[in-house]
Amino acid sequence: MIISINGELKKFETDTLTVQKLLETMQFGKGIAVALNETFIMRTKYNETNINDGDRLDILSPVQGG
Amino acid sequence: MNNRNDKWILEDKEFDSRLMIGSALYPSPKIMEESIKASGSQIVTVALRRQSAGEGGDNPFWELIKELNITILPNTAGCHTAKEAITTAMMAREVFETNWIKLEVIGNQYNLQPDPFALVEATEVLIKEGFRVLPYMTDDLVLAQRLADLGCSTLMPWGSPIGSGRGLMNPYNLKVIRKQFPELQLIVDAGIGKPSDAIEAMELGFDGILLNSAVALAQEPVMMAEAFKYALRAGRLSYQAGRMQERDMASPSTPTVGTPFWHQFN
Numbered sequence: 001m002i003i004s005i006n007g008e009l010k011k012f013e014t015d016t017l018t019v020q021k022l023l024e025t026m027q028f029g030k031g032i033a034v035a036l037n038e039t040f041i042m043r044t045k046y047n048e049t050n051i052n053d054g055d056r057l058d059i060l061s062p063v064q065g066g
Numbered sequence: 067m068n069n070r071n072d073k074w075i076l077e078d079k080e081f082d083s084r085l086m087i088g089s090a091l092y093p094s095p096k097i098m099e100e101s102i103k104a105s106g107s108q109i110v111t112v113a114l115r116r117q118s119a120g121e122g123g124d125n126p127f128w129e130l131i132k133e134l135n136i137t138i139l140p141n142t143a144g145c146h147t148a149k150e151a152i153t154t155a156m157m158a159r160e161v162f163e164t165n166w167i168k169l170e171v172i173g174n175q176y177n178l179q180p181d182p183f184a185l186v187e188a189t190e191v192l193i194k195e196g197f198r199v200l201p202y203m204t205d206d207l208v209l210a211q212r213l214a215d216l217g218c219s220t221l222m223p224w225g226s227p228i229g230s231g232r233g234l235m236n237p238y239n240l241k242v243i244r245k246q247f248p249e250l251q252l253i254v255d256a257g258i259g260k261p262s263d264a265i266e267a268m269e270l271g272f273d274g275i276l277l278n279s280a281v282a283l284a285q286e287p288v289m290m291a292e293a294f295k296y297a298l299r300a301g302r303l304s305y306q307a308g309r310m311q312e313r314d315m316a317s318p319s320t321p322t323v324g325t326p327f328w329h330q331f332n
Contacts, residue, residue, distance in 0.1 A: 005119065006116040006117070006118070006119075007116070026119040026120065027119060027120045028117060028119060029117065029124065029125060031125055031128055031161055032117055032161065033114065033156075033157030033158070033160045033161045034157075035153050035157060038149065038150070038153055039153065040153050040156035040157055040160075042160065043160060058116060059116065059117050060114040060115060060116055060117060060154075060157055060161070061114065061115070061116075061117035061125055061128070061161070062112055062113070062114060062125060062127060062128040062131070062161060062162070063112070063113050063114065063115040063127060064088075064089045064090035064091070064092075064098075064112065064113065064127060065088060065089060065090055065111050065112045065113025065140070065141045065143055066088030066089075066090045066091070066111055066113075066141070066143065066228070066229075066278035066279070
């Protein structure tokens, strides 16, 4: 499947992928929050949230702000 | 009135300083840290942006901010729709472990003017979701009423566009909002360029100031942060003390009784 991660397309050789598995595979840090197709996914739901072909994932972390 | 013990109750917290400071645009992380400390501010604004894969758990910026041990106010900067702002606020609540949100929904790219319609829409949803919404807004009286009706206890009208440093463009509008909403906490957010702008806002009766560029882009940010610390105190004391009445005619301050004959006019 092909999914968009932070605006970049990435191909995965699998048909079943959870948010949890993706974060581990791609080595994202702990202080992050996730949105799937512009909808917030709670940390406690990572394991049970499946990612499908064509999905858009945004993974955000703290930065400077005004 | 005991002005020496002027605690500020904002939302569900108490502060000594009425200055809220941003964490962006400083020449270096060290200068950011020193500036925040020098400002005396107990509230710092932060944001969320995309993280690159493989970065692991390291986030030196966030570690530095946490070590300051002050209140975190996440923003929704960069959002252009209510939905974007709502999603970003929810992500911020999880990452920063706070239900405070500086709600920012931009409606125009030229002057980064907040979109009042999207702001109201997002505020309504977020308050129902348990957020304490601190809306960044234009200095519009009717918008202020709508946001207050939704349950906002803090409003943050702009002084002038973000990063412009133009000070208070419409003091009249700010004054009217102050007069109409004596029970709300009012903060001038955006546009402050120098300490005297902050004093002007505080003398209008505003409860606090949120700024970033005025310190971060100063020639000496740490020194400017300290200048703002004193400016807010001066402005607040001035407001509480109550200024003298303006007069058209001069009035001598030195006693006129006993004036020697050579100073007397016929």
